[in-house]
Amino acid sequence: MLWQPALPEPYQTLTDDELNRGIEQRRRDLGDDLLILGHHYQQDSVIAHSDLRGDSLKLAQMAAHEAAQRGTKYIVFCGVHFMAETAEIVTENSVQVILPDLSAGCSMADMADYDDTVIAWERIQHALGDDSNCRVIPITYVNSTATIKAFVGQHGGSCCTSSNADQIFQWAMEGGTQPKGKDENIKILFLPDQHLGRNTASAFGLVTEVDEAAGKGATETVIYDPQLDDGGLTDQQIRNAKVLLWAGHCSVHKLFRPEHIDRIREKYENQGGIKVIVHPECSKEVVDKADYSGSTERILQTISASDTGTNWAVGTEVNLVNRIAQEQKQRDIHVVTLNECQCLCTTMYRIEPKNLLWVLDNLVEGNVVNRITVPEDVQKLAQLSLDRMLAKVGAAQENQSVPAQT
Numbered sequence: 001m002l003w004q005p006a007l008p009e010p011y012q013t014l015t016d017d018e019l020n021r022g023i024e025q026r027r028r029d030l031g032d033d034l035l036i037l038g039h040h041y042q043q044d045s046v047i048a049h050s051d052l053r054g055d056s057l058k059l060a061q062m063a064a065h066e067a068a069q070r071g072t073k074y075i076v077f078c079g080v081h082f083m084a085e086t087a088e089i090v091t092e093n094s095v096q097v098i099l100p101d102l103s104a105g106c107s108m109a110d111m112a113d114y115d116d117t118v119i120a121w122e123r124i125q126h127a128l129g130d131d132s133n134c135r136v137i138p139i140t141y142v143n144s145t146a147t148i149k150a151f152v153g154q155h156g157g158s159c160c161t162s163s164n165a166d167q168i169f170q171w172a173m174e175g176g177t178q179p180k181g182k183d184e185n186i187k188i189l190f191l192p193d194q195h196l197g198r199n200t201a202s203a204f205g206l207v208t209e210v211d212e213a214a215g216k217g218a219t220e221t222v223i224y225d226p227q228l229d230d231g232g233l234t235d236q237q238i239r240n241a242k243v244l245l246w247a248g249h250c251s252v253h254k255l256f257r258p259e260h261i262d263r264i265r266e267k268y269e270n271q272g273g274i275k276v277i278v279h280p281e282c283s284k285e286v287v288d289k290a291d292y293s294g295s296t297e298r299i300l301q302t303i304s305a306s307d308t309g310t311n312w313a314v315g316t317e318v319n320l321v322n323r324i325a326q327e328q329k330q331r332d333i334h335v336v337t338l339n340e341c342q343c344l345c346t347t348m349y350r351i352e353p354k355n356l357l358w359v360l361d362n363l364v365e366g367n368v369v370n371r372i373t374v375p376e377d378v379q380k381l382a383q384l385s386l387d388r389m390l391a392k393v394g395a396a397q398e399n400q401s402v403p404a405q406t
């Protein structure tokens with residue numbers, strides 16, 4: 001994780017009103033030179049100043065499109081580090097991408113380190129020995145560093161998002177960049193989120209370690225843990241597995257547990273019941289118990305399209321849940337968080353209006369602070385992994401975001 005030095009003193013003492021007025025003045029000063037992006041999990045006081053809001057990849061792609069149209073010079077990404085890297089990869093070289101707080105990282109992305117991934121790849125190839133019928137295709141969730149995306153691009157793999165992981169799994173199982181041979185044995189290495197990987201494998205009918213523990217047969221998924229010797233796996237386990245799941249997770253979505261679903265259903269039993277929708281970064285046990293699972297965009301769409309008078313419990317980051325609750329109240333739709341223990345993305349929460357004003361003040365004075373850059377060779381390979389995903393699912397499908405409501 002990068003380190004953010006303390007902001008100069010004036011920014012620590014400004015009132016909310018002063019911060020808001022300052023930011024809006026800077027937005028006017030910078031005009032089309034500036035585009036501010038707000039991730040769905042960002043707090044309202046930051047979202048209020050964003051030009052676009054959405055989830056990570058869609059936001060980066062929309063920004064690339066908007067920046068080209070407007071001739072934008074600076075994108076200020078109110079999200080986390082990997083999101084700013086993705087924006088840097090997909091935008092023109094003339095656009096500079098800025099993260100208002102350098103310590104806004106992502107615990108999940110940080111769990112897949114480049115060197116560990118190289119070691120894992122060699123470990124897996126060693127376990128497979130000279131089995132020429134066996135091929136491993138890496139897939140990385142877009143919530144990963146640019147170097148992991150580049151590794152995956154370099155080794156014939158693809159990126160995926162939480163809304164297209166199933167299509168990318170299908171692509172890989174059919175052979176990925178080259179058609180699957182008649183007797184070829186394809187394995188997937190899924191980084192860095194074990195839960196999205198396991199939930200997707202399960203949707204394809206594979207037996208997971210969770211199913212095995214429940215007595216449903218021998219597992220076809222295994223966890224590769226870079227903290228353990230040999231990844232915690234024997235050669236035989238690697239050879240038997242169809243999907244190798246990296247031992248990463250989201251520190252927010254892991255807070256949702258199956259018992260939360262039991263409790264909320266019980267609570268609403270005499271109030272017309274409640275529907276439960278969760279993000280696929282939640283554990284398989286939670287996803288299996290929920291009524292629906294889907295990406296943040298899918299969660300928004302599903303609740304927006306639901307009947308008035310319905311109740312919803314949502315298993316994702318609390319800032320988004322509270323915003324949906326506010327927006328849906330007027331339609332008499334009641335939305336609550338699945339876990340009342342404030343499931344907050346604490347790293348994203350580091351970006352506050354004062355950070356935003358500080359970077360904008362600097363831009364007006366001609367100083368670019370907190371610029372996020374990605375080396376050109378890494379960009380090219382990372383772009384390859386993104387291009388393979390877009391070639392499979394179509395850019396249009398991944399290219400929607402919600403205009404910010406300011």
Ligand code: SF4
Nearest residue numbers: 106107108250252345
């Ligand atoms: S919610 Fe989880 S996956 Fe998303 S940025 Fe925060 S820590 Fe990372």
